[in-house]
Amino acid sequence: MSMITFPSKEEKFDFRNRLAQVHIPRKNTSAAPLTDDETVIDPSWKIVPLSNEKVLTRAAADLQDYFRVGFDLDLPVADTVTDHCITIGIAPEDHERRCRITAEKDMVRITGATAREAAQGCYRLEDELNLRGESYVKHGSRTYTRLYSPRMTHSGWDLEKFPDEYLARVSHAGMDAIIIFIEDVPDITRNGKLDINAEVERAAEFGLDVYLYPCSYVAAAKYHPLDPGAKEHYDALYGAIVKNAPGIRGLVFVGESVAFPSRTEGVEGYWWDPEKRGKIHYNGFWPSEDWVDWLKLVRDVTRKYKSDLELYFWTYNWYWAPEKDRLKLLEMIPDDITVHVTFEMGNDPVVKDGVAIKVEDYSISVPGPGAVFASEAQVVSRRGIKLSSMANSGGSTWDFGCIPYMPFPFAWMKRYDSLLKAQKDWGLSGLMECHHYGFTPSFISELAKVAFTEEMTLDENYLLAIAARDFGADNAKTVVTAWRDWSDAMYYHPAREFDQYGPLRVGPVYPFVFPGEKLPPPLHPRYEYHNGKRLGSGWPHVFSEFKMPEDYVAPYIAMAEKELALIHAGNVKLQSVLDSVPDVCKERALRLIAIGEFIEHTIRTMRNVKRFYQNGLLVQNKDSAIPEKRAALALMREILADEEQNVRETIPLVEYDSRLGWEPSMRYTTAPDNLEWKLNQLKDALAAVNQQETQICG
Numbered sequence: 001m002s003m004i005t006f007p008s009k010e011e012k013f014d015f016r017n018r019l020a021q022v023h024i025p026r027k028n029t030s031a032a033p034l035t036d037d038e039t040v041i042d043p044s045w046k047i048v049p050l051s052n053e054k055v056l057t058r059a060a061a062d063l064q065d066y067f068r069v070g071f072d073l074d075l076p077v078a079d080t081v082t083d084h085c086i087t088i089g090i091a092p093e094d095h096e097r098r099c100r101i102t103a104e105k106d107m108v109r110i111t112g113a114t115a116r117e118a119a120q121g122c123y124r125l126e127d128e129l130n131l132r133g134e135s136y137v138k139h140g141s142r143t144y145t146r147l148y149s150p151r152m153t154h155s156g157w158d159l160e161k162f163p164d165e166y167l168a169r170v171s172h173a174g175m176d177a178i179i180i181f182i183e184d185v186p187d188i189t190r191n192g193k194l195d196i197n198a199e200v201e202r203a204a205e206f207g208l209d210v211y212l213y214p215c216s217y218v219a220a221a222k223y224h225p226l227d228p229g230a231k232e233h234y235d236a237l238y239g240a241i242v243k244n245a246p247g248i249r250g251l252v253f254v255g256e257s258v259a260f261p262s263r264t265e266g267v268e269g270y271w272w273d274p275e276k277r278g279k280i281h282y283n284g285f286w287p288s289e290d291w292v293d294w295l296k297l298v299r300d301v302t303r304k305y306k307s308d309l310e311l312y313f314w315t316y317n318w319y320w321a322p323e324k325d326r327l328k329l330l331e332m333i334p335d336d337i338t339v340h341v342t343f344e345m346g347n348d349p350v351v352k353d354g355v356a357i358k359v360e361d362y363s364i365s366v367p368g369p370g371a372v373f374a375s376e377a378q379v380v381s382r383r384g385i386k387l388s389s390m391a392n393s394g395g396s397t398w399d400f401g402c403i404p405y406m407p408f409p410f411a412w413m414k415r416y417d418s419l420l421k422a423q424k425d426w427g428l429s430g431l432m433e434c435h436h437y438g439f440t441p442s443f444i445s446e447l448a449k450v451a452f453t454e455e456m457t458l459d460e461n462y463l464l465a466i467a468a469r470d471f472g473a474d475n476a477k478t479v480v481t482a483w484r485d486w487s488d489a490m491y492y493h494p495a496r497e498f499d500q501y502g503p504l505r506v507g508p509v510y511p512f513v514f515p516g517e518k519l520p521p522p523l524h525p526r527y528e529y530h531n532g533k534r535l536g537s538g539w540p541h542v543f544s545e546f547k548m549p550e551d552y553v554a555p556y557i558a559m560a561e562k563e564l565a566l567i568h569a570g571n572v573k574l575q576s577v578l579d580s581v582p583d584v585c586k587e588r589a590l591r592l593i594a595i596g597e598f599i600e601h602t603i604r605t606m607r608n609v610k611r612f613y614q615n616g617l618l619v620q621n622k623d624s625a626i627p628e629k630r631a632a633l634a635l636m637r638e639i640l641a642d643e644e645q646n647v648r649e650t651i652p653l654v655e656y657d658s659r660l661g662w663e664p665s666m667r668y669t670t671a672p673d674n675l676e677w678k679l680n681q682l683k684d685a686l687a688a689v690n691q692q693e694t695q696i697c698g
Helices: 015-019 054-071 115-132 164-172 196-204 230-244 290-303 323-332 371-383 409-426 443-451 460-471 473-492 503-509 550-576 583-620 626-656 672-697
Strands: 038-040 046-049 085-090 098-103 107-112 136-138 140-145 151-153 177-182 209-214 250-254 310-314 338-342 350-352 355-357 386-390 428-432 528-530 533-535
Touching: 015 164, 046 054, 054 085, 054 115, 085 115, 098 115, 107 115, 115 136, 115 140, 115 164, 115 460, 164 196, 177 196, 196 209, 209 230, 230 250, 230 290, 290 310, 290 323, 323 371, 338 371, 355 550, 371 386, 371 409, 386 409, 409 428, 409 443, 409 473, 443 460, 460 473, 460 583, 473 550, 473 583, 503 583, 503 626, 503 672, 550 583, 583 626, 583 672, 626 672
Parallel strands: 046 085, 085 107, 151 177, 151 428, 177 209, 209 250, 250 310, 310 338, 338 386, 386 428
Antiparallel strands: 038 136, 098 107, 098 140, 350 355, 528 533
16 A cells, blocks of 8 residues: 555646646755856857748747756747847758757757757757756757657647647657548537637647547448549548648558458458358458559549648558468559658567567567568568658557556667668558557657667666656656566566457556456446537446456466566565655655556456456356355455455545546546445445355355
């Protein structure tokens, strides 16, 4: 049980107030003294943008806010260059994704190949000063070159919502694009109608492109691409999206969302004939040759409205298909689209402590690349097709569904190294940083920014610098050791469907029932509604029946115990330094401790679910002796008691941090009221155990 008392409580969605704080106080009273090769930025300085481009003037205003909030310095934005200036300008002769900082005694010059890169130069100066803890700028010239573009993200604020403050956070993270799901033509999102043209213009002011992701056209895609009327149909579908908003950068297509009737033998259009489901392939989940004609048609009807439109073809839905079928399709598709491949899925099972771990959806438990990515990347690279990846590099996966980010730096560093190698080996050029769960800025996304910068090296020394900034220099080594424990825990982490689509997705709210028995009615409807719009899909995961092969249960419980022990060890280390954390860092430290504890309670629920399931199977086994069943029922009561304590210890965490237990597409699955529901559900589970004992044992 935590020894920490959290000092405050938040209402639902209060986390957005913190997301809106682009800058925070950065002055560190224990920062090292000024050196001879540093310049002090003091009140005599000013900020001078050398262009009136909106991106650049916004960057100047952002830098002004940074010094005001970070160091209590009120630097005016001026239009005349004198001594003691930070100038921000454009150097078109430089590399297209490079910015440069040149600091002298009385002048700091920030340039970029474009206004967008010049803005990145301002953010890089902020990064430098954040680690320094003082407004001291090191003399000399240094460049920062971004290795990937696009780096795109969904919203971590709310479904398809990108307020200015959040766009600023995305841009500060080194990303250069946002993704918006489109539910209906041409501008209906999962969160209502959106003025996409205005969104494109506003995002551009922060140096961000906009990609659209058509996501629910299963019922609408009625035509095979070679059918009469298909051209008109797809023009009215995808063409209309581009015609409405020609400023978008591209469209992202994934099989399950854009499936259509197939002419390939043995393949049917997804959901077109429910009676045949399970008997044949569905082309939304199969690399049928029809996709070649579909891509050509969609390319033609969209690019007539925007000739340089990027089209992303995501192979996610048939990662499980035989390699020969996947690669045959990639050998045939047009070469003027971008192939988008999930980085870690489709790996051969990795045997860890005698247990075969297989990634069935996004996971950091293996660094990647998976066998699917490697095989498809080779074909794409050889054909000279642009290659992108769903990499989850923004800091989250489906390993834990309702936390803002996963604080496992050493595991992420392995992922980043693998991505960089994929760029070297196969020309990987772009990244999708997250999916439905959106992006929350964190020290993990800072590490990604460093890793994906040509001139920078991400190693343990950089981690120590981050830990010193956020916990105080005296605590840095202990904090990094805690991060090592957390990262090592991921070695034992499962990424199987029965965990990722159950207890790992929703945390301690997940209910307990005997194997095969009906799940309890939900506290809320399967979907939540607001102003007539359907929001949230978390409850289907809460009420996803837990079942796994019987011979998996005991080995997976052993893995969970090891994972839990390492997460707990890291939590204890972090809590041990809290009293000595500088006041300016205290809230950041508490927020991270709360995330670590929520992760521990989620793993504890996952373990308890498995133990309850294991003993429930024994009780239901007609060949089990009555003494065995009696012992199993006694264990089930102990498990329920432990889970009750686990839930009660989780409630203060979600009260303290309103982002814990929430996820953009699922909404609040693990809010305090839902956890109170879980406590009542545990009483029902206990009653069921007692009833079983009465029936079996008399």
